Amino acid sequence: MTFATTDLCDAHEDRIAAGALRVLDPVFHAFGRAQAFGGRAVTLKLFEDNSLVRSTLEQPGQGRVLVVDGGGSLRCALVGGNLAQIGANNGWAGIVVYGCVRDTLELNESDIGIRALAAHPQRSQKRGAGERDVPVRLPGSIVRPGDWVYADIDGVLVSDAPLT
Numbered sequence: 001m002t003f004a005t006t007d008l009c010d011a012h013e014d015r016i017a018a019g020a021l022r023v024l025d026p027v028f029h030a031f032g033r034a035q036a037f038g039g040r041a042v043t044l045k046l047f048e049d050n051s052l053v054r055s056t057l058e059q060p061g062q063g064r065v066l067v068v069d070g071g072g073s074l075r076c077a078l079v080g081g082n083l084a085q086i087g088a089n090n091g092w093a094g095i096v097v098y099g100c101v102r103d104t105l106e107l108n109e110s111d112i113g114i115r116a117l118a119a120h121p122q123r124s125q126k127r128g129a130g131e132r133d134v135p136v137r138l139p140g141s142i143v144r145p146g147d148w149v150y151a152d153i154d155g156v157l158v159s160d161a162p163l164t
Helices: 005-011 013-018 051-057 081-089
Strands: 021-023 029-031 037-045 065-069 077-079 094-101 113-119 136-138 141-143 148-152 155-159
Touching: 005 013, 005 021, 005 148, 005 155, 013 021, 037 051, 037 094, 037 136, 051 065, 051 081, 065 136, 065 148, 077 113, 081 094, 094 136, 094 148
Parallel strands: 037 065, 065 094, 077 094, 094 113
Antiparallel strands: 021 155, 029 113, 037 148, 136 141, 148 155
16 A cells, blocks of 8 residues: 555545544554555554454454554553564554554564554553444544544544545
8 A cells, every 4th residue: 555644635635624534643653564554444442451452453454454542541552562463464454552562673573554652561451341343532533443544654544435
């Protein structure tokens, strides 16, 4: 997938004005080998428990983007090297985490794009709690299941329809 978020914003200023294309706040850091990624969103809402992240990434990704609302917690990581590799192996295009990641050297060896708030060495709990396929609020926008997510080094976009 070849695109630049800056070009998408320029080409779709009318969609931005209408709220159909939204730009997430510039709080996300890039991890993973894929510098740019995009696809349909699969959403998770959870807090300091990555059980649902693992079970979702174990399913075929089909070029989709996993969007994880981790409540912005900076107390533990929700994605690490093993989960990134599982996601890459199962065809996920990328992961956007409103929370932390860990194993950054391993993440950067994985063929997947990842955006997260920060790195944190502590792993999350495993309680099996959370919700899938619900609207989630990330800084700058609500992301709904099936929205289109586009990310590169300049930012993360959310659209209600595919962009060209």
